[in-house]
Amino acid sequence: MKVAKFGGSSLASADQIKKVSNIITDDQDRKFVIVSAPGKRDGEDTKVTDLLIELGETFLDEKKVEAPLQKVVERYRDIAQGLGLGEGIVQTIEDDLKSRLAFDSTDEDRFMDQMKASGEDNNAKIIARYLQSIGVVAEYIHPQEAGLLVSDTPGNAQVLDEAYDHLYKLREKNGILIIPGFFGFSKENQLVTFPRGGSDITGSIVAAGVKADLYENFTDVDSVFAANPTVVDNPCAIKRMTFREMRELSYAGFGVFHDEALIPAFKSNIPVCVKNTNNPGASGTMIINEREYALNPVIGIAADKGFSTIYVRKYLMNREVGFGRKLLSIIEDEGISYEHIPSGIDDTSVILENDQLTPEKEEKIIRRIIDELGADDAYFEKDFAMIMLVGEGMHETVGIAARATKALSEKEVNIEMINQGSSEVSLSFGIHDADVDEAIRGLYEEFFSTKEVLQ
Ligand SMILES: Nc1ncnc2c1ncn2[C@@H]1O[C@H](COP(=O)(O)OP(=O)(O)O)[C@@H](O)[C@H]1O
Ligand SMILES: N[C@@H](CC(=O)OP(=O)(O)O)C(=O)O
Known part of the structure; x- marks a missing residue:
């Protein structure tokens, strides 16, 4: 069984979600799917998570939320229409956002966690609905139902050990499970988000919990490169690297992977593969325990x-x-x-x-x-x-x-x-x-x- 995480760039529009659906259904082993909020459609665009932060902050500052609220709703409307899902789900999302805005905002960090988490939560609902509409047996799973227990530290969740046993039980469910990334629940039933980029962390936790054979992390580049491709022209692709190397590089600025994400997969000895949603045939980068390093000491x-x-x-x-x-x-x-x-x-x-x-x-x-x-x-x-x-x-x-x-x-x-x-x-x-x-x-x-x- 595989866990496949799709980042915001892979889910930024209806066309991207269709590509993702093909990838999911292409391989029967892809049972657990972790999704991010819709990301940037192009260089000028804004990630839905950033729109939600703007919405939450506007509410806290001045309470006039109509314009930032509609920006978020429009992103989902665009996606829902492109997927042929109709207006009903858009209305559900708008209602969900309004109910989150009605949450107690005296603790601003908790309030912002509610807002931020809606990006992945509503996207997971849309994607599950779309898969069902094309005849795939798929189900949206709420992280609380999955037992994804985390520390009660808003914006900085750490997984609790009990979560892994709860997640293992997901193996018993039928069909493909669509799980929103980026947040879990504390023992006191509080929603808590991981740090930014944290859907990678959810993917790794679920991979460890369900004892997956492979954790696939789908993004918008063919592989991890030896240097940031926006700075160096045509950098070398890394075919294989160790967990330690990826962790250090992610910590030091490789945007492709969240550095904390590797720990659960590493501890459970689950290999990780970074792949491209826009070119799924490319072999990607494998992250493993050990590699030969005679050819180039620096990766x-x-x-x-x-x-x-x-x-x-x-x-x-x-x-x-x-x-x-x-x-x-x-x-x-x-x-x-x-x-x-x-x-x-x-x-x-x-x-x-x-x-x-x-x-x-x-x-x-x-x-x-x-x-x-x-x-x-x-x-x-x-x-x-x-x-x-x-x-x-x-x-x-x-x-x-x-x-x-x-x-x-x-x-x-x-x-x-x-x-x-x-x-x-x-x-x-x-x-x-x-x-x-x-x-x-x-x-x-x-x-x-x-x-x-x-x-
Ligand atoms: N060394 C690197 N190798 C590959 N991608 C890199 C590297 N450094 C930075 N990046 C950037 O990371 C981006 C992918 O990460 P991110 O935008 O978080 O994706 P996602 O939306 O899939 O989570 C790539 O588009 C690329 O510009
Ligand atoms: N959407 C969240 C979490 C995340 O992991 O997103 P992405 O997969 O697009 O990096 C963020 O922007 O921080």
């Missing part, structure tokens, strides 16, 4: 913008017992997680994601570092990007860092920070946001210009 280059650094300097910091713990607890008190902590003798930097910060939090953190830790200097630096080289073969290969720094210097990219992960499957550099694309191209030319085969 990919990823980069992500939007980081800040807290720079802290204090003379004899290295001798002060507990300094690091106290520094991190100041950051923890603001509910902020950190990414890396490169350190010197008298100074240290803590790298964080910008979107967790506000001017008030920044000011408070700096004040506490100076007052409570007696730092000689502390300040935020902005507009950082992290660029990462990833590959299982890197730790056994001499000279990777030298080649990478040379490639960056030839592109005149200033390196602010270097971090060799202890896993030795990655090497990352802190650079300025503005240099990211040049840096990716420079590293790509260095490590992939001979188009060594990525097996």
Whole structure:
């Protein structure tokens, strides 16, 4: 049995949903289907999830929701008409959105979770209805009915272990099961969403729960590439990669897969295949436990913008017992997680994601570092990007860092920070946001210009 997850780009219009239906019915093993909300139909378009966020935020700000509500309803009307489903289901969706808007909005995060989750929920209902209309035995399954239990952390759900046993029981059901991605339910019956891009996570959880033979992740590219195809022309396709490599690359900015998604599939030893809805015959990228890495020690280059650094300097910091713990607890008190902590003798930097910060939090953190830790200097630096080289073969290969720094210097990219992960499957550099694309191209030319085969 297979679990197939279809991303927003695969479900953005009626024509895309028809392609998806063909893919589902082409292979009898595709029993569990996880769907995202409709994504972008072209580069200028807006994902339904973003329209829903706009709708929810408008409601919270000013309560005048007619225009943003109709934008969402129109997307579904377009799809329903293209699938020949009639107006009834569109009205049901509009009613569903209105009932969500009537939810208690005193807890804004919970209210927003209700709004965001409707994107996948209503899409799953439409797709199940369409499959039924063409004679396929298919059923919409609500994540609560499936027992997809998660932590009670709005916008940041984590699966609970009990969920897997509940999901296993889905195997007993007849026909194809259409399950909305992106959200589950807490033990207190609260709807909770995963982080953005979280339908990938649902797919992986369901694959682990039903003990699937394969988790197929359908998107809009033929494979995972060694670098972002919107930055590098015609990059090498990756045929096979390990879970560790994919996790590092997703974490570092490969948009194709959510980094947390791999963990459930990996723990249950379920191979993952990334495939293209628009070209399902292409073999795609297999993500497995181990691979041969003799040909090219580096498998990919990823980069992500939007980081800040807290720079802290204090003379004899290295001798002060507990300094690091106290520094991190100041950051923890603001509910902020950190990414890396490169350190010197008298100074240290803590790298964080910008979107967790506000001017008030920044000011408070700096004040506490100076007052409570007696730092000689502390300040935020902005507009950082992290660029990462990833590959299982890197730790056994001499000279990777030298080649990478040379490639960056030839592109005149200033390196602010270097971090060799202890896993030795990655090497990352802190650079300025503005240099990211040049840096990716420079590293790509260095490590992939001979188009060594990525097996
Ligand atoms: N290294 C990479 N390999 C393949 N795709 C990548 C890579 N880096 C970024 N992407 C982008 O990821 C996109 C697919 O992810 P996403 O838009 O989330 O798809 P979906 O809508 O299927 O969830 C591709 O269209 C591509 O532009
Ligand atoms: N629709 C949600 C969840 C998701 O996974 O979507 P996609 O498969 O389009 O990345 C989002 O946009 O975050």
